[in-house]
Amino acid sequence: MSYLPYAVAAWLFIVGLYGVVSSRNLIHLTLCLSVMQSSTYVLLLAIGYRNKATAPIFRGIHVGHPAVDPVVQALTLTDIVVSVTVVALILALALDVHKQSGTVDPDQIADLSG
């Protein structure tokens, strides 16, 4: 009986959110956002995990052998791709902000825009 993986997922989300709220640098903020997003990977994979089961790849293993859930693994794959693209987009915005205002500190950017 263990809830540890779920607790890890929740903790990653909260700690990432704290990083986003308290960040002084847009690049640091982007990394915190990807920490938040990685909590969803942990949660999805933890839900699909099954004791004494293999990966859902039946090469050399007969069908019917217990395997972990392939659906949550597919969802995690989707999740990772979305995460990467979001990170790329935000980093591009950060570059643009730095070019416009000369800073990547969210507080100072807010000051500049009034």
Next chain:
Amino acid sequence: MTRATRLAIFAVAGAGFAALLFWSLVDLPDFGHYHWPYGKLLNAVVVNERHTTNVVGATVFDYRGIDTLGEEFILFTAVLGVALLLRKEREDADAAGDDVRDDALRMLGLFTVAAVFVLGLWVAAFGYVTPGGGFQGGVVLAGAFLLVYLVGGFRSYRALAPDSVVDFAESAGAGAFAVLGFVGLAYESAYLRNFLGIGDTGTLYAGGSIPLLNWATAIEVCGAMLLLFSEFLEAYVTPVSRWRSR
């Protein structure tokens, strides 16, 4: 709002949110005691229905293909956004004075670039038989090009991955996925339904249209990653070379 107020608000809201979040976890089934029907069903039927041994691959490119279509276009749109934000008039590539002159590094590159490229092709090609797939293979392939930048400099990278080719690969991959869906509609009367016949279990000739969708994805992902690398490298290299030439 000052920083202190913001953190104070977060301390209260965050504590409440954390309490709710941990409370919501209490009724989840014990870790490892899995009993959802959908995953079990797929594990039981996919190998017989599609002859692909990687059930995750079949889920991504067949049973949940519409999902993946949406994901492909999230990728496409986000990369388009990056290109819109960062792409300007290209400066003369000769301006980038970051050529690598270290012989040991170049020699290492000679071996690793080829090895990583082949690894990428393998991961993509066998994606529906063994662990791997178009997404993973595409990223590894793009990694081989990034290695070219590391061991050969920006000019070599640009020569291998010019904008015209990268842009085309990215859009052609995304477009091919959508078009393959219509082929399914034409032949099997449902969008993205598997066509072509299921082939032999556990070989590359298996899964009907899964291999085609797999390769379309590999090409799109590789193109998208290269486009991101190009834009960010350009944004980095141009100021560096300007600073050096001062």
